[in-house]
Amino acid sequence: MAVVGIALGAVAVLALLVYVHRYVWRRFVGDTTAAGSPLRRAGTVAAYTLPLLSVGALVSGRSGAPFWLQQVLAWPGYLWLAALLYLTLALLVGEAVRPLLRRLLARRAAAGTPAAPTQTQAQAHAETQAMATTTPQAAAPAPAPAPAPVSTPVSAPAPAPAPAADPSRRLFVARAVGGAAAVAGLGTTGYGAYGVLRGPRVKRVTVPLARLPRSAHGFRIAVVSDIHLGPILGRAHTRRIVDTVNRTQPDLIAVVGDLVDGSVDDLGPAAEPLAGLRSRHGAFFVTGNHEYYSGAAQWVDHVRELGLHPLENARVEIGGFDLAGVNDIGGESEGHGPDFGRALGDRDRTRAAVLMAHQPVVIDEAVEHGVDLQLSGHTHGGQLWPGNYIAELSNPTVAGLERYGDTQLYVTRGAGAWGPPVRVGAPSDITVVELASRQA
Template sequence: MFVLIVGLLVAALHLYLWKRLVKDTTGPGRARRIGTVVVVLLALLVVAAIGLGRVVGPVAGEWFEAPGFVWLGLAAYLVLALIVLELARLAARPWVRPSGMPDPSRRLLLARGLAVTAGVASAGIVGTGMVTALGPPDVRRVDVPLRALHPDLTGFRIAVVSDIHLGPMLGRGHTERLVRMINETSPDLVAVVGDMADGTVDELCPAAEPLQDLVSRNGSFFVTGNHEYYSGYQQWIGELDRLGVHPLRNERTTITRGAGGFTLAGVNDLTGRSMGDAPDFDRALDGRDPSVPTVLLAHQPVQVDEAAKRGVDLQLSGHTHGGQAWPFHYVVGLGQPSLAGLSQVDKTWLYVTRGAGFWGPPVRIGAPPDITVVTLKPAP
């Protein structure tokens, strides 16, 4: 069903582009035939990028994933630009004095003008978005007040990173940059909240190795995201543990500094339900010390509903990429309580990082990547 839906969407997208960029801008003949072949090949490239990446692996996938996803991003913004321009043209039409019978050459000139304008606009948007997506993440700093926080834990810093998405377009250099930037914040603890990689350990272990260089006073911890379940989650859990990033699989540990402490818990991602590795809040949280705060790592923000029922003080999540690219964030946000930033559900604080990588088109519009340093403060 997923493949069918994706195939239909790709076909519809490219049919519209063929109509506006090929049929409307050319007459019958060689130019139209060449344009038609190019559009069909680009559609097949997108299908290959979406459907074959996990089949052939990141090494072979880089030959078609990068160009396929770049084109997909450009195609999406081409469609948006063409629709906006067409709506503007229709809105202006009643104010333009009729000039008699329609002139085919005039229509052709107008279609070509709209196509060129849309192409320039979408190329500029996508180019800017690629620079943002492939560039260094922002380092954000957020204070979160927690009840019953011991004075010795005031100022405790948690470096939160999510959605690293190692794969054909993001490799070892990406990880090295993230590790360097995290270490420069001098964190007390590092929380990696899911979607580490888009590929198996065998394919991507060299890209993940720099994680062993993370430095923090109280260690590094990890919970699964949905993409781990597409990439061999059991192997990734073992590999991250080997690299010193300790998985919290529906379990908890106590973090201490001086005479103070808090509970750090982690639950599996919702996607684990289909693989016998479902999130288990009862196992992770029941029996914890109620006199100290609880910080929960959970990949998807929507999991905060269960966290709030159990009196969790703070949930750290990712998954949404902050929407990744405007205006598609309206779709990404469906069903999630928050796309990015700090919010509150009942008495539970929820912080959602925009993630440090990307999935699909290497484009971020209005949602730059980030690493966030969450600083714990006592509640007033």
């Protein structure tokens, strides 16, 4: 039954994509170009090619395609998915504008057309013309007065049929709305891509912990998540992140999962700059769900070689608090899921505890084990608006700091992007969490 459900879901998604592409083609190409024109042919080719590139980008990594092919497909394929979203949203807004624009143009056309003469005016004009064409004669005896004409009712003239819509007006409206939608959709996509490629910005948050001793007051943790090294974001992206983290001069660095989308063989060189991370107490790492799509065991070994300390359901004492880490729930299928008992079960509960866990959904376990602060990522803050509303359906917190009982949960939006290298309404960040003691 599960297989049938997945198959039906895939068919539904495919049907939706076909419909959306057909709609986008009609509004941008079919309504704005002449049949057989070069522009229409080019638009039609693009309408078939771009979705194929998107499908290729999505399946090439999971199918084991060569990494160079993944890189070739990823840029146009993933960017088109983001562009399709915002072009479609812009066109839907245009559907509301379209009838208003048609009505405005129709009124302007009607105001510029001369009014038709009334029946009385027409009769007077005809009599004047008849008198003007009569040849003057010598004066003649005045004729006898004619009998008064019998008045007959004159029926009102039938209204003229409404003129058919002007084809040139329809074309103007289609091109105006389509052009505005293209500028809005592509402009939004371009700005969102610039935000990702520019690199994450630093965000600072102060979190008071009841059990944190005065000696640890002001302890700063640089939280980094969802870097997503892959066929688009590579070594230069890693270098930007490392430089940004090091400039904050943190006491500790927490890399909270989803470091990569690919194997160590393909992405090992892209991850190498992580060896340059610097902090007083070192850098720590926990797995995310994407590590389990990419060979989690190999990546855990590799980040250890780069100088990071993996916390695989483990705990260390850092100054005045415990730092614990659990594997991502994506590892359950491999028998390496989160084990809170192993990471936190035998600790001294008089000490404050900070937990690194990739997904916010494990907050209930954190509350049960007396964690003071959980650091998570995974959601990307929604990444592409209105994706934040979808992310809210499956995550207790999408971004920011919230309290659950005696436990606080902080969720970073992440430092990279999955799929389209585009963020809209959810800028990437590296968060410096400053711990505050209530005894200070």
